[in-house]
Amino acid sequence: MKKVSKSILAILTLVLLSCGGKEEKKKEGFSVTREKAKTEKPAEATPTTNTTTASERIDLDNKGVGPIQSVTLAPEIDQNLAKKGEELYNQMCLACHRPNKKFIGPAPTGILKRRSPEWVMNMILNPEVMVKEDPLAKDLMAEFNGAPMSNQGLTEEQARSILEFFRTLD
Amino acid sequence: MKKYSIYLSAILGSLLTLSGCGNQDGKTTSNGALASNNAEKVYVAPGEQDEFYAFMSGGYSGNLTVYGLPSGRMFKEIPVFSQFPTSGYGYSEETKPMLNTSFGFIPADDAHHPDISQTDGELDGRWIFINGNNTPRIARISLSTFETEEIIEIPNSAGNHSSSFITENTEYVVAGTRFSVPIPQRDMPIKEYKGNFKGSLSFISVDPEDGRMDLKFQVLMPGFNYDLSHPGRGKSHGWFFFTTYNTEEANSLLEVNASQNDKDFIAAINWKKIEEYIANGGGTTMPTNYAHNVYDETTHTATSTMKKEVLTIDPTKVPGAVYFLPTPKSPHGVDVDPTGEYIIGNGKLSADLTIHSFDKMIAAIENKKFDGEAYGIPILKFEDVLAGTVKSGGLGPLHTEFDGEGNAYTTFFISSEVVMWKLGTWEVIDRKPTFYSVGHLMIPGGNSKKPFGKYVVAMNKITKDRYLPTGPELEHSAQLYDISGDKMELIYDFPTHGEPHYAAGIPASLLAPKSQKIYKLAENEHPFAVKNIPDAKVVRDGNTVHVYMAMIRSHFTPDNIEGIKVGDKVYFHITNHEQDFDVPHGFMMIGANTSGLLIMPGQTKTTLWEPKQEGVWPFYCTDFCSALHQEMQGYVRVSPANSNIDLSWSVGE
Numbered sequence: 001m002k003k004v005s006k007s008i009l010a011i012l013t014l015v016l017l018s019c020g021g022k023e024e025k026k027k028e029g030f031s032v033t034r035e036k037a038k039t040e041k042p043a044e045a046t047p048t049t050n051t052t053t054a055s056e057r058i059d060l061d062n063k064g065v066g067p068i069q070s071v072t073l074a075p076e077i078d079q080n081l082a083k084k085g086e087e088l089y090n091q092m093c094l095a096c097h098r099p100n101k102k103f104i105g106p107a108p109t110g111i112l113k114r115r116s117p118e119w120v121m122n123m124i125l126n127p128e129v130m131v132k133e134d135p136l137a138k139d140l141m142a143e144f145n146g147a148p149m150s151n152q153g154l155t156e157e158q159a160r161s162i163l164e165f166f167r168t169l170d
Numbered sequence: 171m172k173k174y175s176i177y178l179s180a181i182l183g184s185l186l187t188l189s190g191c192g193n194q195d196g197k198t199t200s201n202g203a204l205a206s207n208n209a210e211k212v213y214v215a216p217g218e219q220d221e222f223y224a225f226m227s228g229g230y231s232g233n234l235t236v237y238g239l240p241s242g243r244m245f246k247e248i249p250v251f252s253q254f255p256t257s258g259y260g261y262s263e264e265t266k267p268m269l270n271t272s273f274g275f276i277p278a279d280d281a282h283h284p285d286i287s288q289t290d291g292e293l294d295g296r297w298i299f300i301n302g303n304n305t306p307r308i309a310r311i312s313l314s315t316f317e318t319e320e321i322i323e324i325p326n327s328a329g330n331h332s333s334s335f336i337t338e339n340t341e342y343v344v345a346g347t348r349f350s351v352p353i354p355q356r357d358m359p360i361k362e363y364k365g366n367f368k369g370s371l372s373f374i375s376v377d378p379e380d381g382r383m384d385l386k387f388q389v390l391m392p393g394f395n396y397d398l399s400h401p402g403r404g405k406s407h408g409w410f411f412f413t414t415y416n417t418e419e420a421n422s423l424l425e426v427n428a429s430q431n432d433k434d435f436i437a438a439i440n441w442k443k444i445e446e447y448i449a450n451g452g453g454t455t456m457p458t459n460y461a462h463n464v465y466d467e468t469t470h471t472a473t474s475t476m477k478k479e480v481l482t483i484d485p486t487k488v489p490g491a492v493y494f495l496p497t498p499k500s501p502h503g504v505d506v507d508p509t510g511e512y513i514i515g516n517g518k519l520s521a522d523l524t525i526h527s528f529d530k531m532i533a534a535i536e537n538k539k540f541d542g543e544a545y546g547i548p549i550l551k552f553e554d555v556l557a558g559t560v561k562s563g564g565l566g567p568l569h570t571e572f573d574g575e576g577n578a579y580t581t582f583f584i585s586s587e588v589v590m591w592k593l594g595t596w597e598v599i600d601r602k603p604t605f606y607s608v609g610h611l612m613i614p615g616g617n618s619k620k621p622f623g624k625y626v627v628a629m630n631k632i633t634k635d636r637y638l639p640t641g642p643e644l645e646h647s648a649q650l651y652d653i654s655g656d657k658m659e660l661i662y663d664f665p666t667h668g669e670p671h672y673a674a675g676i677p678a679s680l681l682a683p684k685s686q687k688i689y690k691l692a693e694n695e696h697p698f699a700v701k702n703i704p705d706a707k708v709v710r711d712g713n714t715v716h717v718y719m720a721m722i723r724s725h726f727t728p729d730n731i732e733g734i735k736v737g738d739k740v741y742f743h744i745t746n747h748e749q750d751f752d753v754p755h756g757f758m759m760i761g762a763n764t765s766g767l768l769i770m771p772g773q774t775k776t777t778l779w780e781p782k783q784e785g786v787w788p789f790y791c792t793d794f795c796s797a798l799h800q801e802m803q804g805y806v807r808v809s810p811a812n813s814n815i816d817l818s819w820s821v822g823e
Contacts, residue, residue: 091691094703095722095747103822104725146797150723153688153749 054139055106058114065133066122067156073117077167085158085165092152093162099169104147106140109169117163124159127151208661211652214241219682222614222675224627225284225298226648228252229669232279234300234311239614239625239675240650242664250309250318251279251302255765259318262767263741263776264696265465267474271305271323272459280304283333283398283672286313287340287376291403291619295680297381299334299343306330308345308374310381314686315467322383323460325480326353326370326390332399336376338407338619342441343383345372346412350393350419353482354456363421367393370482371412373441382464387453387481389439389492392545393419395428396437398503398569403619404510406528408442411513415500417544428500429519433552435494435544436504436515438531443491444483452488453481468695470774486546493535494544496552497524503569503610507578507593508619512557516567516580523567523580525596527557558596562589568609569672571616573623573653579616581608581628588628588651590658600657604649606632613653614675622677626651626658629670636663646670687751689772696774698743703727708819715740715817721755721769722747723796725821726789729804733817736781736810742789745774755802756792766792781808 063069089097089108096104111120123130123137127149130137141148154162214220220238223245228235232252236245253260253269260269260277269275279302287297297319298311306327310320324330324345332346350367352358358366371389376382394414402409417434420427447453458480465472485492499517501524506513513526534554541551566584573579577599580589586607590600610629614622628651633644645665652659691701700706700720706727709716715738720727726744734740746755748771758766759779767775781787791802809815 090702090704092747092749095720095725095727148723148796150748150753151750 054136054143055102056114057136057139059119059136060114060116062134062136063116063118064120064122064126064137065129066126068118068121068125068159071117071121071160071163073167078164081161081164082168083165085161085163086168088154088158089162089165092154096147096150105144105149108166111166111169120163120166121156121159123149124152124154124162125156208652208659212240212242212650212662214238214243219678221678222622222625223678223681224612224614224673224675225286226629226666226670226673227281227284227300228667229282229646229671230278230280231668232281232302233668234281234284234298235667235670236316237664237666238678239627240662242648242650242662244667246316247667248311248316248318250300250311251276251281251307251321253277253765256768258765258767258775258777261765261777263778264471264774267472268318268321268463268465270461270463270474271307272325272461272476273305276305279307281309281668281671282331283335284674285334285336285343285617286674286676287381288336288618289339291338291407293615293618293620293676293680294340295676295684296340297376298674299336301330301333301345303330303333303348306333306345306347308334308343308383310343310376310383312381312467313681314684316685317465319381319465319467320383321461321463322374322385323462324370324372324374324385325458325460326351326355326368326388326456326482327372332371332396332412335399335401335410335617337401337410337441338403340376340378342373342375342386344399344401344410345374346396346399347371348395348397350395353390354458360421363393364419365393367419369394369396371396371399371410371437371439373444383462385460385477385480387444387448387483389444389483389485391437391485391492392417392547394435395424397501400504400506400617402506402510402528403508406506406510406513408440409528410439410441411504411506412437412439413497413501413504413515414494415502433496433498434500435549436497436501436513436526437547438493438495438513439485440491444488447483447488447491448481453483455479456482466695467689468693470689470694470696470699490535492547493531494547494549495526495531495555496541496549497526498522502567505570505572505578505617508572508574508621510619512593514570514578514580516569518566518568518583520567521562521565523560523562523570523591525557525559526555530557531555558594560589560591560596560598562591562598562601564589564601569611571611571613571626572621573613573616574621575623577623577653579611579613579626579653579658581611583607583609583631588626588658590653602651602658602660604628604630605636605647605663606630606634608649610670610672612673612675614677616675622675624652624654625675626653627673627675629666629673631669633665637665688749689770691745691747691749691772694745694772694774696743696745698741698776699774700727700743700745700747703747706819706821708733708817710817713738717742717819719744720747721745721757721791721802723753723755724791724798724802726791726802726804727821728819729821730807730823731805731817731819732807732809733815734781734806734808735813736784736808738781740779740781740806741776742779743774743776744769746771748772753795754793755795757789758792759789759806760787768793781806784808784810 222239249259306324327347329348331348350369416428497515499520501515564582650662
């Protein structure tokens, strides 16, 4: 019972956070019924014991599921590589991931404070399996209304350049 | 094991024959063991894949359909000569030029004879060609994208029927006219047909690198009807054979008047001789007008160019290039066996098949043994070129294919059957009924040096009671025969779309591995593509508005647009940003006077919307793309024509 109420609380928090409802309300000023309708939707999501949302959760040990076993980051950011990564990011990722705000998916700014580099690259390279097998990716999909992470068919090298670009987003 | 199965199938075959006798009404009583054996042969279990692709022409659908064999499952309809609202082909701004002709935009045609490209006489699986019969055209379809890449109009042709067959190394795709017409077209009495009309046979070169077609020359033949054609192969490579009917040159009631002569001709054309003649400056350039339409895979856009002249060849001026082989009774199909020696004429008003010998033909030519001439073209003596006759006992032979093991299979329209016979001995080995009135038949590679003789597909003209009735209009029926044993076995029926005339089959192993999965966004050169999301925008130029839009699961960028006015021409240029296999998105806009779009990953397509009423009008994705597909939508605000609302666009604001 305790667990259930906790998870309901988590879900409610999630709803408030994810729909950006406040702003909309101001503009419209009359809707009262929508809150109730909205609570039903995430009730199906996997109950989570964490109080923070999946996108805010910090898990630096999880390497995810996919081809990337180990990534070594040099102390200095490789600016050329990051530049390449930014170009790719604009073409392949920006439609859903805005650097500084939650959009279709989570924002990459500060991602390496929350995720291991391996996890980030596996999420880019192996999203279909990640959202099925990686508990964190699963929770993220629930947090983001079931929007699937698209496989953009990138090579490991390309994903690595995007990771380097993410290092510049602090 | 092999022997045993042959023995078994012989028993089963005879069982089938026996049971066939009691089945004149065409209904099959379920014979347990036999039926389950046949079921196993055509059963492709869930998740398993077929052994062959079959490409069937759509006839009056103007398109080409793709099936699997032996399952008979339809995989795709490839739009070729007809507008296709499913994908937006012929409706989208990019593909409208594909259907341009010298008569303007033509939204449909009658597609007949697909033929797969060959290298050294064997299927190479690069392209498939098909003819538009009504407004003469030849199309080339890529067998990696399964999309139409090029359409060339054929001038001086009418009823482009003896087409589109290719030579042994795809040097040419060949197109012959069914109707003879005045060349050049002019206003003249129909009754003056005889001696004045001409029949053109067109040789269109195919670039070995990119497949681009170029109309090299047209042979202007006597005013007969050129019905079908096939290339020589092996030793007869360099020759092309066309059947003729209406050598009477009748212009009315051909049903009677074109069936007067005991024999018509197979025209043998030595195109290598004609090439030499042209290389030495021969031929006459004639002014004309025809469209050449090419689709560019990187810009995702077709362009149409009008060509203004064609090189014509007077066959009487090229010694040794053209001969007539007398062939009984209005021959329809002309088919050349895998060795290139036998040229089979199917006299459609005859019971017998006439087989000419290529070696004998060459000998007769060398010995100048002619039996007169027609309009200056030498006629060879029937007896001198005849290799043999198949006394079939059937009626109305149309087309023949080969299994590569010395057997030939001929369809008989009137007696509704496929007859299997032996090349060289001309003996009939087997015959099986078709349901009903079969036209063409197809063995994968059956028109090449190397057939894959496992199945015959018969394409029937009449369906009647084979399926559950669907009102007066029925789909045509195809029938699958197993020919791996000594005899044929009818194992399956399946409906087909439109009217498949001919078909081309190829082992899946030659095509499936190179089937393209996506278009690379990085390689997209469309001038209105949104390759980076920040480039999404809306631009006004007078009354024309260009929306540079991107789409990915599951939203449009932008999805709110304001500042559009009544009377604007709004072009939505939409780029699918997915880079994953099988994630197309669709687009439809309320009140658009055109089809929607189906856009493949990495592709850009454009549709025109002309808003007529003020209001806020929605658009949405028509292809169920994700769990949030239903959310993939947007609005356009349309203001009065004189409004001064600024153009603006956004997503997620």
